[in-house]
Amino acid sequence: MIRLIYNLLWPIGLLLFLPSYLAKMFRRGGYRENFGQRLGFYSTECRQHSHGRNPTWIHAVSVGEVVIALKLAEQSRALQPNLNCVLTTTTTTGHALARKSAPNWMDVLYAPLDFWPVMRRAFGVIAPQRIILIEAEVWPNLVAEARRRKIPIILANARLSPRSERRFRRFRFFVAPIFRRLDLVCVPSSEDGERWKNLGVTPSRIHPVGNIKYDVSNQPRSSAELQRFIETGIDTTRPILFGGSTHRGEEKILTDVFCALRSEFPNLFLVLAPRHAERAREVESELRSRSLRSVRRSVADQAGQSSDCLLIDTTGELPSWYKVATVVFIGKSLTAHGGQNPVEAISAGKPVLFGPHMENFADLVKQLIAEGGALCIQNLQELMEQSRRLLRDPAEREKLAVNALRVIQPHREAAVRTATLIEKISARRSL
Numbered sequence: 001m002i003r004l005i006y007n008l009l010w011p012i013g014l015l016l017f018l019p020s021y022l023a024k025m026f027r028r029g030g031y032r033e034n035f036g037q038r039l040g041f042y043s044t045e046c047r048q049h050s051h052g053r054n055p056t057w058i059h060a061v062s063v064g065e066v067v068i069a070l071k072l073a074e075q076s077r078a079l080q081p082n083l084n085c086v087l088t089t090t091t092t093t094g095h096a097l098a099r100k101s102a103p104n105w106m107d108v109l110y111a112p113l114d115f116w117p118v119m120r121r122a123f124g125v126i127a128p129q130r131i132i133l134i135e136a137e138v139w140p141n142l143v144a145e146a147r148r149r150k151i152p153i154i155l156a157n158a159r160l161s162p163r164s165e166r167r168f169r170r171f172r173f174f175v176a177p178i179f180r181r182l183d184l185v186c187v188p189s190s191e192d193g194e195r196w197k198n199l200g201v202t203p204s205r206i207h208p209v210g211n212i213k214y215d216v217s218n219q220p221r222s223s224a225e226l227q228r229f230i231e232t233g234i235d236t237t238r239p240i241l242f243g244g245s246t247h248r249g250e251e252k253i254l255t256d257v258f259c260a261l262r263s264e265f266p267n268l269f270l271v272l273a274p275r276h277a278e279r280a281r282e283v284e285s286e287l288r289s290r291s292l293r294s295v296r297r298s299v300a301d302q303a304g305q306s307s308d309c310l311l312i313d314t315t316g317e318l319p320s321w322y323k324v325a326t327v328v329f330i331g332k333s334l335t336a337h338g339g340q341n342p343v344e345a346i347s348a349g350k351p352v353l354f355g356p357h358m359e360n361f362a363d364l365v366k367q368l369i370a371e372g373g374a375l376c377i378q379n380l381q382e383l384m385e386q387s388r389r390l391l392r393d394p395a396e397r398e399k400l401a402v403n404a405l406r407v408i409q410p411h412r413e414a415a416v417r418t419a420t421l422i423e424k425i426s427a428r429r430s431l
Contacts, residue, residue: 002173002177003141003144006140006174007115014115034110035110037109037112038118040118040122046107049107050107053084054128055107056073056132057086057132058086058088058133059087059088059089060088060137061135062090062094063091063097063315065089066094066097069132069134070102072134072419076423079420080423086107087109088108089108090110095108115141116145119141123145123146123149130151131151132154133154133155135157135158136160138178138179152426153183154185155184155185156418157414157418158185158187159211161360161362162195172200179196180200180201183425184207184421184425185205185206186207186417187208188214188411189208189210189363193206193207193208209417209421210411211411212414213411215414216408235267241257241258242328242350243272243328244331244344244345245318245332245341246275246331246332247335247336248282248335248336249336250329250332250336253380254272255270258292268391269308270310272311274311274331277312284296294311295309296311297310297314322345322350323350325345325348326350327387327391328345328350329387333356334355334377334379334383335355336357339360342354342361343364350397351375351400352375353377353386354374354377355378356378372399372400373400373406374400374404
């Protein structure tokens with residue numbers, strides 16, 4: 001009955017949200033490519049390639065979830081060397097990163113809309129042996145179709161904030177039957193596990209394994225992106241103020257700080273990595289208005305000492321670029337709410353600062369601050385003061401970085417633990 005109501009209301013909801021959905025797709029670009037996949041229509045080539053493979057279907061929404069999916073798939077492949085995967089994504093940015101990073105044993109498709117005829121067509125083509133959903137991407141028709149076909153369905157890295165739990169609990173009558181159908185829920189912490197249990201997940205199927213987002217077990221020592229930076233001619237021994245995953249308004253604040261600090265640090269260099277690469281032109285205009293000479297990463301070629309700023313307008317390279325930073329500011333924390341993942345900068349051994357709005361990483365941020373592993377600033381003035389202090393004091397930078405690495409240490413090998421549990425549940429279901 002619940003699913004019937006959902007499917008009756010689904011077309012109405014689509015009409016209501018379609019304008020904003022299409023506007024977002026248009027703004028991010030690439031929306032025409034393989035659009036039919038979102039409706040469950042696949043090319044003949046795709047159908048022929050999928051025939052008889054029975055892959056693991058992994059679903060990840062956007063860039064952050066795709067990174068988790070790739071880590072997890074790599075560990076699953078290590079346990080099952082003949083593993084084939086299909087990775088579906090929702091956003092064009094996530095799809096671009098997946099296409100760029102996926103190994104040859106992984107196909108990348110757009111996620112089908114969760115309407116029952118669309119979902120049935122997708123299942124018919126993909127024909128998965130199991131489904132892994134990254135974080136909280138649990139959709140009624142997807143789960144119901146998996147159940148109908150007796151396909152195990154796993155929720156990986158299933159973090160759930162108190163706010164999300166409260167929102168789900170308002171509709172517990174509708175969501176609890178769906179959550180009860182999950183075969184395995186791998187959560188970052190026992191607190192997340194309690195929240196999922198409160199929403200109807202069978203307690204014996206919940207396993208705290210750590211957060212794959214914070215799993216730095218396989219960080220590369222060097223990278224093509226770092227080499228590309230060096231090849232631009234920019235001296236990487238210069239002090240570098242780095243804004244990672246910034247949102248609108250934060251680039252202006254960082255530019256103000258950069259301009260103010262150059263009187264004391266004349267060799268200072270600025271790197272800006274907007275969260276949405278399509279904002280590069282807007283950010284470039286802001287830099288130009290301040291008479292700063294910037295170069296885009298996508299066209300950087302011997303920028304040399306004449307440049308003041310590098311603008312990273314590419315996707316999926318941020319973890320490697322952090323290695324050149326002296327001080328890192330984490331975006332979406334001053335002029336926007338939620339925050340971005342600070343672990344990539346921490347794992348690169350860099351001191352991090354962020355604003356007061358890090359709600360998406362509240363538990364981690366609380367621990368980082370308590371153990372002296374990060375600095376929380378409230379405004380432009382504090383960002384300037386703390387950046388100045390860290391640029392002056394290498395020992396303080398080192399202390400922050402070491403303390404932060406100690407905080408994320410328990411999450412090492414979270415991907416391995418998750419992959420091991422998935423293999424166990426799959427083996428039991430196949431008996």
